[in-house]
Amino acid sequence: MSVQQTGSGPKASAAAPITARRAATRQRLLTAAAAVIAERGANGASVEAICEEAGFTRGAFYSNFSTKEDLLYALMQDKHQFLLDGIRRILDETAHAPVPAGADVIDDLVDKVLAANPVDRQARLMETEIGLYMVRNPEQAPVLQQVMQPFHDELARLVMEGLARAGRRLTVSTEDALTLLIAGYETGTTHLWFGPHPGEQSELDACRRALTLIIKSMSEPV
Amino acid sequence: MSVQQTGSGPKASAAAPITARRAATRQRLLTAAAAVIAERGANGASVEAICEEAGFTRGAFYSNFSTKEDLLYALMQDKHQFLLDGIRRILDETAHAPVPAGADVIDDLVDKVLAANPVDRQARLMETEIGLYMVRNPEQAPVLQQVMQPFHDELARLVMEGLARAGRRLTVSTEDALTLLIAGYETGTTHLWFGPHPGEQSELDACRRALTLIIKSMSEPV
DNA sequence: TGTATTCGATACAGTAATGTATCGAACGGG
């Protein structure tokens, strides 16, 4: 995952020279936070517990993040970056490659994107937790907006590009399209709350099918 | 809502004679808890805060509940009871009444049930929070099971009865049917996280449409 | 290798929440 980035939040403190050691510490803290948050919730995850999970003391934490919220935003950005990078890469790789015989372009792209973004119980729980945490602290709505806006914009751009690749165009507003996509993703993955299941593979298939269905029903051939 | 019940959890301590005063206190605590949990999350909702919201001190709390979990289970049961009672009542009332001219039986029932169960931001946030809280404490899975099983059973029974009323029968397993219904409900309501919206009414309509669609697609005329 | 600086550990004070033990007031039965 590892997004190297100076500022931990939207506040982009561009001046800090980052050593490799610091970057590694930061990353270990982020990874640990994801685990602890999934397990205990964003509220229940104390800075203490996150540091323990990462094998540090709180000194390391406060040296890298100003507050827990700061870390949450960093986590979101990390995930967003990873997702966007994955989609971009897939679009690049398939730019001039022919679609596998007999396969639909959309199906193919959805498959690849989902494969590149492993969705597991921990990831899903963490996403929900962070979402709730944000929703619950509306005083930070502007900051959240600053984090989400670029993500939404870029995601929209990539979706459009994917559609163009498939020779399609949206029949609904871009905004609605994103809402639908995200809802589809969440619906298809929330069952993961309840842990790994015998039929898990097929349930991720359900997510895949839901997404392709949504994409096709909100667009039309050019 | 008010479900009067001796035990606060599945542990059914049948021996306590409940005074009206006690029942009222208990109810006020439950109502306050719903509000505080929606606002702060299940973890963030301290016993202290719940009591303050209810206008009591913690003395009242510990006199009525042994622990916060105890209260959470009571809250779930309360909601379940309310939902089931509502459905039962609607089925009873419409038992021999003719369906309004031009209306579908299923549409009619779904409308009535949703109308009887106001779904608002607070309710939805609280449901999510409690769900997460439960999921996160798997050591209590058996207790949760004890609470959920009767609810699922009775809900399934009522759904079957409603279907029979409409001259339909399930084409999927009962278990799958419940999963689909609950997923539909959650999908249709999770947007409420983000607060009241201009289009809120129409979005509850979306929930209604989703539910009728799901019901019809998982059953067939007899 | 020597040295300046960065980074993370440690110690400390302050705050919030928990659960228990006890007390006094409201309430119901007679």
Next chain:
DNA sequence: CCCGTTCGATACATTACTGTATCGAATACA
């Protein structure tokens, strides 16, 4: 109206977490 019981308030000890200030070790750079 009175008395015994119930119920909720208060006070206390304890625990967990936070944030800051300081110190020592690891690291980069010459």
